[in-house]
Amino acid sequence: MQVEPLAIPDVLLVTPRVFGDHRGFFLETWQAERFAEVGIPDRFVQDNHSRSSQGVLRGLHYQIQQPQGKLVRVVRGEIFDVAVDLRRSSPHFGQWVGAALSEENHRMLWVPPGFAHGFVVTSESADLLYKCSDFYAPEHERTLRWDDPEVAIEWPLPEGVEPVLSEKDLAGVTLDRAEVYS
Template structure:
């Protein structure tokens, strides 16, 4: 029995994963990862690190990637909600430089798999939002890199108005405010 529905996005290898939720008056139960079930869907990644973050409403984290020891990430909101975004940085990809976003909430239990070769970021939509990441490689700070969250070439629609957040209300780290702009001629990844 496979307890996951895998939904393709317009960007190859970037997928939405909807777990089957078993709920009753006591609460709910769901699998967040099952190696055999994932492999049945062609998802053969191996996870080696889990991360957990907490953010207040309006915190924007990203867009992050590692230039070596690239990380694939299986992400989900365990409390609150986020608008999660991935940018394809695989130079050989037909969708190089394109982005895709998905709403991940405590209620919808949706997960998003961002494979190696992508930049990743998210916007917290509620106070006390907790976010979990399963990663396919260890964090290597010496290879930490990123793209500017509001780069006009990528032109991500963060849906601020829809989510009731004004740009001046965003909380963005100094590091993320100084990230590089996207260079369409650069070879980030094969």
């Protein structure tokens, strides 16, 4: 597999080896020893599956306690996946990185603890699966505003098109008001 640190080096883009022929394909989506060698922990406690329609934007979510690392992959469709560094002690605090994940490219994004995570669906619909390094704790969940001008994420939305958001995501706070990590 290929592992590419993004502009924030703790966020990793993983491209697995895909073996394919006229019957289909095979790839390893998780192998504890190989992933541990590149800095992705070998302990995950929860797997999630999310399906969304085109234009749905989910995020930017994080847990202020019990922070979750997430290994994200798409099994149907395509998304633009984003991680925002919320570690005040990081030289990348408040910066974001993103990558296109799709059923065709088989890429995975490792979003470590200490980051807000979100995505927008760029295909007709998308199914994504992600492993979490800690349990979901709704009492500790926070939402960073998806369109915070200070973070300035370049979401791949058609000009003049607003994303489809949940009430929770509409109520997200800007970075200057967000609870962050030390």
